[in-house]
Amino acid sequence: MASVIIIGGGIIGLSSALYLSEAGHQVTILEKGDLSDNCSFGNAGMIVPSHFIPLAAPGMVQQGIKWMFDSKSPFFVRPSLNPDLFSWGIKFLKKANAAHVEESAVPLRDISLLSKKLYEELHQRGEFDFGLVEKGILMFYKTQKAAEEEAHLAEKGKSLGLDMEVLSRDACKSLQPELELDVLGAVHYRCDAHVYPNQLIKGLVSLLEKNCVRIARNHEVSRIETSAGKIASVAAAGERFSADHYIIAGGSWSPAVARLAGLRIPLLPGKGYSFMAKEPEGRMKIPALLAEARVAITPMNGSIRYGGTMEIDRINTRVNLNRVRGIVEAIPKYFPDLHPEMPAEKDIWFGFRPSSPDGLPYIGRSKKLSNLVIATGHGMMGLSLGPATGKLVSQIVSEQQPEIPLSAFSPDRY
Template identity: 60%
Template structure:
């Protein structure tokens, strides 16, 4: 049995804690806050094998430049002169190619399918209840251009063996007869699913603490003792912690923590917003992606969660209500009967997705620090890929074979 310190208490860190504990290890999780405010709580709750196209894809640079001049647009890069953004941007440009998209598709699919399978297993665990459902996700489109883009995407999905159906407007209405629609059609990605992020995190935390995993809140890692390329101890909140292995799972805060640990984790925080609204007559039954608007809509806890935007900038606590207004305005264009009000700032959640420049997460041992495993950089798919990442971290630390190839996720690839 080894002692493992996991830095970060989001879904990635807690998933790693679950699988490491299951293997008999002593596990301690350190989190800089009270855990409830991290990105794992406010996301759209989607499990998405259909998301096999990384953020770094052809057309994103051109589209991003156009969106930069619209304060309500789905994607925004705040101009800034700093080495982190410049370095990240150069790597993003390098990887925004059709060749990279093709190379990333299989690893992302395999990681997602593994995670979906593990969620099914977790849902059977006594004490874990998080509203897991397998109704798929509907990607709605309103324009011929978006329809063509989705038709191209489903060809790739078919080649990857994913389960989907291309629907016209009539077929869309038949699936949810109480939901008023103004769309040309949709792709029903039947391979996808959804859950309640808050229920998942709450029950998983309770399960781990009940099973003697130590969770230390408000313990930000702030120092390290190194010897011969090995971490001997880290400090947090004035305390010294020793362990055999350390796991870096601090999401958007990873670059600073990685630097402290003498490694690199090139990431940009992608701020996203979400808010809750009513689900009148339970009209929305299947989660939706609004293709042109880049908005996610999920039935959740007897309400609807609306979410979207990707704002690449330094971590900050400002709520840009113009971006939230962009989400609000998009909804009735697809669902005329749903007209959510602009939420108060206090009722608007925001979080930071840790976005790597090539759109693939970092999962694996560092080459520079022998007892450090990185598990970060999942972008918008942290919740979707949480269990798979946690299991892989456990496999690596145990020296066991992994269910998927690890080379595409190598932490030292840049």
Template identity: 55%
Template sequence: MAKQKVIIIGAGVTGLFSAYYLLHEGYEVTLIDKGNLKDNCSLGNAGMIVPSHFIPLAAPGMISKGIKWMFNSRSPFYVKPSLNPELLRWGIQFWKHANTKHVATSAEPLRDFHLLSKGLYNSLASESAIEFGLQHKGILMLYKNAEIGKEEVHVAQQAKDLGLNVDILNSAQVQELEPHVELDVAGAVHYQCDSHLYPNQLVQNMIKYLKEKDVSIITNSAITSIDIKNNRINAVHTTLQKYEADLFVLTGGAWLPELAKKAGLPIPLMPGKGYSFMHQPGERQIIHPALLLEAKVAVTPMNSQVRFGGTMEIAPVNNKINMKRVEGIWNAIPQYYRNYKVAMPQPDEIWYGFRPCSPDGLPYLGYTNKIENLIVAGGHGMMGVSLAPATGKMVAQLASGQQTLMDISLFSPDRFA
């Protein structure tokens, strides 16, 4: 009996993990991507696996913070004012979901999603030839301001109530964890439940593994149209040719709405542009990944270097590097790591990518009611690397008609239809 054919549209980290688990379920898998895989959004990612991130982006206070930050060119969060109808629709839904009820409803499912991924990463690291630098040092939420500290301690208590492993530290205790650098912080919350990895190595080795297992990866092939008949996709057309399959998986990253529209699906999503750059620290190595809370900057030791990243710029996709946003990241570093010398990166040293942000801050995962042989898997925002294995595993379970490892009803791709 011939293997069932699956086409995955989008070869980002979610697409790669979907291919990995579908392959292990016995499917013949083809990945199609509009790019060359060298600008994959996950390549510049902070590489954090974050059960600590059980609060979605759409949360109380984000609207007022966003309005305040709009007037600061170096702020960590920015929505570019526009009459773009998609942005307006996205903004209305974000406003509707930025409340305590939504946060409470989302907390346990997001926690479970991340913990499932963490377990799958652990299995992958122990059982597979795929290397990706997995480390379990937790993540430090560093704060300078007492008010911010109070808020973070409150979140830490919620995390403990959810069964997560969390420590609340004073400035001296944090300094003990980082003996090679001088910290200038009031304290930290140490999410020992979190982990980190080297995303560049993960993506490159996943691609290598899949190619060795005869997964077809077709690059530089944008989807131009989708053939649908009797509520089923028969084929997709690219700039090169036509491809037929039994089942289709739509990932697509920040381009998900554009692809969904070709299938007649309304899936709201806006690209959240972020920047990162690498630093060679020498002897003054930072040991633990951290989030600099007031500045919203991520710090990750990886591959003997340190990656600094941040900003969330909600605007249409563009290829401009906003140096003021990068300066905002760079300026934050010595405010937390006193006398830690990092050169301001040059434009050719700066990575940027587009996180796929849904208006309620939750991913999309599941079949859509409109097309019976299409699974949607995307909209992970800043949590793409953290949620990729669990997403891929459940895509394979959905394809095989199995019960998914957790309830995914909250993540339905039809929830805004």
């Protein structure tokens, strides 16, 4: 079988390594860090076939402009003279329409359902526990406007074959009787599930190393050599690596890696924040999304993980405490007896979601470099779509028919 180098050790890179190695390929992962804190670690852990609406959708432009003037808002684009931001913004504006939403629904549904099936298969194998729970997710709302919007989305979801149901406040209460609610109702995304990301990443790393996948930590790629329409080698940490096939799966760092190969990937980092709070009572059984506040809440390992916000900006280490405060203040508006304290800055996790301008990932071969596969741009759904992306990458490299059509995810669509 072939040798494969994967650039990036997040959930996409690890999942690709899993399926490539199981297909018989010799796999090496080059990871710029030490795998202790990639973007998946602080993730809400949600597996979301319900998310068939891309970020680029009608209404996001107007809503985004309103949020620009609120320091605690869940979405923010930092104005700058960055030409990449301008280019990304123009592409986003062109795709924020109903036609794009309609075209994206089936591809997003298909890749999400494939990923959920693969998570279930990985769980059934029993090689490591990653806390898979299939109780769905509750999308709570407080206003009539949000209720109508979510009911409309639920009907669309059901037309796509997804298991969703609109619930009254009392029906929501019966699912989690120990949790007080101040909502009009919710949509129960029964098609969804959740995992414990920390255990998932650690378990995958251990399994891969057991299966003889080399994971080269602290190996940031510094040079890519190309020849005759192919990648010939890459350099990282003073070493030179060569293989039959190469995968760019570097998350928000993918554009910088691609530039080393003379390629351009339209993608910007969307910073998200999360923090953990102890919940020994175990009152929350089902993960929640707060429709108006855009906050995600997931029970995990005796605690609750609270997360949210999407700051489109350059990669940076700033912690915007106002954004985190917005998350904290939103929670008791929906759950009056949940009052997480504002975390200390050292306890706030942040990561960068690789966001394409149309809200769809890039998965496929590069037309310019025939031995390169690109797998990035999953936005807020990286963890959710990890196994499916890894399986598709393996099928592409192995020259097998992909399980789902990939035209919507073409890395050459811009």
